[in-house]
Amino acid sequence: MSEIKEVIINNDRLATDEYLVNMGPQHPSTHGVLRLLVKLEGEKVLNVQPHSGYIHSGIEKMCEAISYPQIIHLTDRMDYLSAHMNNEAVALCVEKALQVEVPDRVKYIRTIMDELSRLASHQLWWCVFGMDLGALTTFFYGLRDRELILDIFEETCGARMTVSYNTPGGLMADIHPNFQKRVKDYLKYFKTKLPEYDKLLSGNVILKERTEGIGYLTKEDAIEYGVTGPSGRASGFSCDVRKHVPYSAYPFVKFNEILDHRCDTYARYEVRIKEMYESISIIEQLIDNIPAGDYAVKMKGVLKLPEGEFYQRVESARGEFGVFIVSDGKKNPYRLKFRSPGFSNLFALNKMATGHKIADLVAIMSTLDLIIPDIDR
Amino acid sequence: MTNEELKAYLTERFPEAEIKTGPQYVEMTVVNSSLLETANQLKTEKETSFDYLFCLTGVDYPQNMGIIYHLESLEHRHTMVLKVKTADRVNPAVDTVSSVWVTAKYHEREVYDLLGVRFNNHTDLRRVFLDDDWGHPLRKDYVDEVRIVER
Amino acid sequence: MAFNIYDFTTLTHNIHVGLAESFSPFVATTIEWVIVGVVYLLFIAVFGLFLVYAERKVCAAFQQRLGPMRVGPWGLLQTIADFIKLLMKELIMPRKADYFLYNLAPYLVIIASFLAISVLPFAPGLQSMDFDIGVFYLTAVSSVGVIGILLAGWSSNNKYSLIGAMRSGAQILSYELSVSLSLMTMVVFAGTMQFSAIVEGQRDAWFIFSGHVPAIIAFVVFLVAGTAETNRGPFDLAEAESELVAGFHTEYSGIKFAMFFLAEYINLFIISAVAATVFLGGWMPLHFGNLESFNHVMDFIPPFIWFFGKVLFVIFIIMWFKWTFPRLRVDQILTLEWKYLLPINLVNILLMALVVLTKFHF
Numbered sequence: 001m002s003e004i005k006e007v008i009i010n011n012d013r014l015a016t017d018e019y020l021v022n023m024g025p026q027h028p029s030t031h032g033v034l035r036l037l038v039k040l041e042g043e044k045v046l047n048v049q050p051h052s053g054y055i056h057s058g059i060e061k062m063c064e065a066i067s068y069p070q071i072i073h074l075t076d077r078m079d080y081l082s083a084h085m086n087n088e089a090v091a092l093c094v095e096k097a098l099q100v101e102v103p104d105r106v107k108y109i110r111t112i113m114d115e116l117s118r119l120a121s122h123q124l125w126w127c128v129f130g131m132d133l134g135a136l137t138t139f140f141y142g143l144r145d146r147e148l149i150l151d152i153f154e155e156t157c158g159a160r161m162t163v164s165y166n167t168p169g170g171l172m173a174d175i176h177p178n179f180q181k182r183v184k185d186y187l188k189y190f191k192t193k194l195p196e197y198d199k200l201l202s203g204n205v206i207l208k209e210r211t212e213g214i215g216y217l218t219k220e221d222a223i224e225y226g227v228t229g230p231s232g233r234a235s236g237f238s239c240d241v242r243k244h245v246p247y248s249a250y251p252f253v254k255f256n257e258i259l260d261h262r263c264d265t266y267a268r269y270e271v272r273i274k275e276m277y278e279s280i281s282i283i284e285q286l287i288d289n290i291p292a293g294d295y296a297v298k299m300k301g302v303l304k305l306p307e308g309e310f311y312q313r314v315e316s317a318r319g320e321f322g323v324f325i326v327s328d329g330k331k332n333p334y335r336l337k338f339r340s341p342g343f344s345n346l347f348a349l350n351k352m353a354t355g356h357k358i359a360d361l362v363a364i365m366s367t368l369d370l371i372i373p374d375i376d377r
Numbered sequence: 378m379t380n381e382e383l384k385a386y387l388t389e390r391f392p393e394a395e396i397k398t399g400p401q402y403v404e405m406t407v408v409n410s411s412l413l414e415t416a417n418q419l420k421t422e423k424e425t426s427f428d429y430l431f432c433l434t435g436v437d438y439p440q441n442m443g444i445i446y447h448l449e450s451l452e453h454r455h456t457m458v459l460k461v462k463t464a465d466r467v468n469p470a471v472d473t474v475s476s477v478w479v480t481a482k483y484h485e486r487e488v489y490d491l492l493g494v495r496f497n498n499h500t501d502l503r504r505v506f507l508d509d510d511w512g513h514p515l516r517k518d519y520v521d522e523v524r525i526v527e528r
Numbered sequence: 529m530a531f532n533i534y535d536f537t538t539l540t541h542n543i544h545v546g547l548a549e550s551f552s553p554f555v556a557t558t559i560e561w562v563i564v565g566v567v568y569l570l571f572i573a574v575f576g577l578f579l580v581y582a583e584r585k586v587c588a589a590f591q592q593r594l595g596p597m598r599v600g601p602w603g604l605l606q607t608i609a610d611f612i613k614l615l616m617k618e619l620i621m622p623r624k625a626d627y628f629l630y631n632l633a634p635y636l637v638i639i640a641s642f643l644a645i646s647v648l649p650f651a652p653g654l655q656s657m658d659f660d661i662g663v664f665y666l667t668a669v670s671s672v673g674v675i676g677i678l679l680a681g682w683s684s685n686n687k688y689s690l691i692g693a694m695r696s697g698a699q700i701l702s703y704e705l706s707v708s709l710s711l712m713t714m715v716v717f718a719g720t721m722q723f724s725a726i727v728e729g730q731r732d733a734w735f736i737f738s739g740h741v742p743a744i745i746a747f748v749v750f751l752v753a754g755t756a757e758t759n760r761g762p763f764d765l766a767e768a769e770s771e772l773v774a775g776f777h778t779e780y781s782g783i784k785f786a787m788f789f790l791a792e793y794i795n796l797f798i799i800s801a802v803a804a805t806v807f808l809g810g811w812m813p814l815h816f817g818n819l820e821s822f823n824h825v826m827d828f829i830p831p832f833i834w835f836f837g838k839v840l841f842v843i844f845i846i847m848w849f850k851w852t853f854p855r856l857r858v859d860q861i862l863t864l865e866w867k868y869l870l871p872i873n874l875v876n877i878l879l880m881a882l883v884v885l886t887k888f889h890f
Contacts, residue, residue: 053506134855140591226480
């Protein structure tokens with residue numbers, strides 16, 4: 001029933017040649033439980049309506065009942081590919097509210113971990129993007145390299161994906177003695193493997209035909225829809241939080257914000273590939289210079305934030321991630337809001353996909369790099 | 378503009394609004410009747426040009442319901458917080474700003490879903506995550522005996 | 529005339545004579561039918577299973593992994609285990625599916641493949657039907673399969689299936705043209721449509737060598753169009769896992785799905801076998817004009833080894849396509865056919881006619 005109602009609300013009625021297809025909640029290309037109600041005319045997409053909520057876990061409500069160090073463990077479960085950035089956002093927000101200055105060592109390690117997560121996330125995105133376009137081999141190339149990053153995480157954090165490595169005031173534990181060596185070895189290895197990605201997919205004629213001029217999102221629209229991250233930057237929207245509101249060790253490093261003005265699917269593809277090179281360069285600048293010191297500041301057993309409203313922005317692998325804490329002075333937040341990049345990015349899909357083919361819809365959705373728990377929270 | 382300049386400018390430009398400096402950002406509270414106009418002015422006027430709404434959320438304050446807009450200007454790179462509050466808890470409603478920032482359309486749907494604040498003139502006010510007959514879980518008076526265990 | 533020690537003509541002839549002597553002509557013919565049918569069924573079952581295994585191993589090699597390794601040595605029994613699993617699975621049918629057409633579709637698809645395989649010469653004498661219009665017959669029956677695909681998509685009462693079937697219909701009908709025309713180019717060159725005669729004509733040099741430029745163009749076009757006709761990647765729009773779940777066979781399970789699956793691999797075999805027969809000399813060994821001793825050594829390699837070697841080579845190329853390229857979009861696939869392959873083909877036929885007329889070949 002609800003479908004029929006929605007159609008009446010949004011599209012008046014279906015013409016004779018038009019029909020509706022439910023892509024999802026179980027569909028190979030939605031990468032999770034997202035439902036897209038697609039109105040089609042033959043192969044042409046007339047309208048896409050995303051329906052989320054299938055994996056809504058009420059994290060914001062849960063956060064109102066638990067303490068700040070506990071919240072960090074919930075943030076892993078939202079955007080599980082940028083778990084570290086999500087952790088960091090909460091930790092930074094709490095530190096900002098308590099006016100705690102963490103040691104430089106913590107900042108350096110956090111930034112290195114951020115960029116490793118970004119690499120891992122972009123690698124996974126790359127292999128899944130290839131798979132969405134039908135090039136199944138990319139999947140194994142991407143995962144091959146990602147596994148090694150997860151191994152590094154495992155050694156230092158004890159977990160591969162849901163790392164929970166940050167805590168208000170610093171880190172859960174110091175880095176593993178092997179950490180620096182392994183990261184350096186990995187970068188050496190990955191620098192030889194990254195050109196393979198280009199060889200396999202980037203220059204491919206079919207890929208270019210499939211992506212160039214598809215899913216056009218102008219800079220104005222990107223800003224209007226709040227499309228951030230690599231997807232926004234591919235439209236020329238300078239939205240890199242690392243650059244504009246630097247946090248952790250980002251003020252100490254030199255890196256470029258990758259901007260592209262072609263605004264299409266291929267631009268979004270290329271921005272991510274170039275960001276991987278930037279991430280490598282950021283890690284290289286930091287890895288040898290991790291200062292000695294404590295890995296955490298001594299904090300009180302029970303953290304109570306002063307009354308007020310605090311907001312912290314970080315750049316996750318998908319875009320701008322924000323934490324908004326309203327505190328009434330107790331040990332748990334009065335209200336906590338996560339601004340997830342996926343949520344805003346998702347709703348630009350209709351704008352981008354309308355008028356293209358079903359196959360393009362899949363490609364466009366893939367370049368938005370959606371993580372469904374990040375949207376639903 | 379720095380926060381102080383921005384505060385000075387806003388105080389002069391919007392004399393009827395309540396303006397204070399929060400821990401990070403300048404916070405400006407307006408009444409619902411002037412929300413849409415203020416939002417439009419904040420976005421279009423050259424001095425402020427807040428063209429990027431990066432967060433929209435609602436808070437169930439003890440006395441009233443508040444909708445909070447985090448704004449950034451890409452040109453000036455300054456940030457501010459716009460707030461609107463409504464004392465009506467039974468049928469809270471504020472004007473939509475989706476005509477000013479498109480992304481508000483979807484964030485407002487989320488706020489409607491989780492807090493039950495209605496947005497006047499919203500073109501597509503449906504719930505995003507939950508079923509139609511579900512309550513509004515982020516309200517402080519929300520009770521769900523079945524699914525939430527109180528400790 | 530090079531002598532051939534692996535000629536099956538006498539064997540099949542002796543069987544026929546023996547049967548005709550002991551039974552009435554009607555019974556003898558019936559027994560022959562049954563023998564031929566059983567042989568083809570066995571061949572297809574075994575070769576189909578082997579192809580599935582080969583595809584998994586080839587794809588694993590491209591993807592830097594090992595592929596099936598657990599069931600049997602080097603995972604050799606994996607496909608058999610899979611097949612047994614498919615046989616034992618429950619047959620699920622959507623409630624509002626068209627009962628008759630839904631059940632008919634897999635048979636149509638597999639029958640079309642069986643019909644096509646019957647004209648292929650595996651070795652001298654090993655060919656069940658030797659029409660003098662063999663090429664024509666092959667192009668005719670190989671397009672019957674698309675009816676099965678369309679029926680499957682329509683009768684499943686599923687929109688994904690329907691989109692997949694319509695894509696498949698548009699695609700196969702278009703690429704049928706290129707397949708036929710590139711074969712026609714070679715028919716012009718060979719001067720016959722009979723498969724056995726085409727193979728015989730390549731005794732001195734395979735057509736791809738003797739026909740030089742136009743033959744190579746025709747071979748490339750045939751490979752591309754053939755890949756498209758078998759619905760394989762990068763032209764697997766009808767299945768398009770990431771877009772249409774599984775396309776036209778989304779709603780099929782168990783043995784009916786296995787039939788589609790098998791038919792896909794038989795079609796792969798047919799396309800490769802036709803390419804091998806028409807362009808690469810079929811079972812004919814590699815001969816060079818006047819290198820007598822070399823030619824003689826080559827003759828000692830059995831013809832079916834030659835045939836399957838060439839077939840597997842072409843199959844490997846087609847698998848290589850699939851595991852390297854992203855999928856095309858539906859409009860691009862039609863553009864490729866109608867704007868590029870078809871004109872190239874038409875010009876190529878003219879070129880071939882000129883080559884034949886001026887005797888500018890080897």
